Amino acid sequence: MGVRERRAREKRYLRQEIMDAASELFVKEGFENVSMRRIADRIEYSPTTIYLYFKDKAELLESICQETFAKLIQRLTKILDQPGDPIERLKRGLLAYVEFGLENPHHYRSTFMTPLPDEVDHEKYVKPEAAGIQAFDFLRRCVYDCIAAGKFKTKDAELASQTLWAGVHGVTSLLITHSHFPWVGKEQVIRGMINTLVAGLEAENI
Amino acid sequence: MGVRERRAREKRYLRQEIMDAASELFVKEGFENVSMRRIADRIEYSPTTIYLYFKDKAELLESICQETFAKLIQRLTKILDQPGDPIERLKRGLLAYVEFGLENPHHYRSTFMTPLPDEVDHEKYVKPEAAGIQAFDFLRRCVYDCIAAGKFKTKDAELASQTLWAGVHGVTSLLITHSHFPWVGKEQVIRGMINTLVAGLEAENI
DNA sequence: CGAGGTAAATTAACGGTGTTAAGTAAGTGA
């Protein structure tokens, strides 16, 4: 009978096509500069069709960002699985995070630099499924390993993790929004942040 | 004759009234949720009147943010003028920066978390008049003092300053956009960031 | 085959946005 299945497959296909078209425009011009009508034009459907697949523009955006962040999770998984010095692993993970943000500035901006509207369910974004939280969990595991290996003077893994996250987020977001600032060099600032924070955690119980 | 002067004064007055009304709405509801029409309603003028005083919505926003950031500059001036341990001064300055951001989340967001449209003159935002750059200059001076006093292993003042800025920006912006995240405590994270970074600069030549 | 039902997609419309062009009313200077 497979008709239902085929329909469902086609439906998934168009959904993906919408996401791809939107994502492309979105990467090129930024979320707020891409209208539903333009996305619709691109896939040669009427604008309202999109609403059959996504509740609204925000949900479309969120789906696209989730898809992208899945790739970050993959990268972090690989890094975490490698054996060796936990400090080096931590540093590599932090670097991967920043690089990912710079490679996907619009997705990064939507996910981490845009406040959620008051009406949304904030619980949802703190649950383990949320891509951001998953990425943060990797960080926490790295930090635990460092503390367990006696590399850090600091013993508060949670505080250390949150500090590290805020640090790499700081560089990432500033490099994205203020790319014209006379940075001493993108790579240098990234390295500067990671090395300084790690050195601080090694040196002092904050 | 003084007519011209009186007119100019009145004109300045309405300009300020527009800025005040806009700023108030803007603080309450965020820039993107406040329309020119609503601002106009508030001051009981027609929407187009605003365009006699500001080129567009972006310029109005920019003027408001500049006005607010002048206050930060004031605070930082006071801190910089105090004698004592340069490290303590640096830490107090960094803390003032974060606190200012959290007190003025919408202004902070507009100034530091929103990318400038491609068409604007980026030069303008790197010039010494720009509020952001002025604030950064304070930071740089603090860092110079620390290096001069032999407190830092690091000798690259520019890199250290940029790293510190990125760090405090990271906490500030994350606390603004992700206030629902299970932080170990806002004050703790802020302190964690400042202490860790400073400890890192003291301990290592990054 | 043909009727009926259903899912998918469309058209038309609503109420909003930032912004511009054209028009008006008041006050100034000769």
Next chain:
DNA sequence: TCACTTACTTAACACCGTTAATTTACCTCG
């Protein structure tokens, strides 16, 4: 008094996200 300037408003344009009503296309069943 009359022309000119200044301050402001009205009307309109071209867009936006989104909803409701409607059409089209297809599948199922008698």
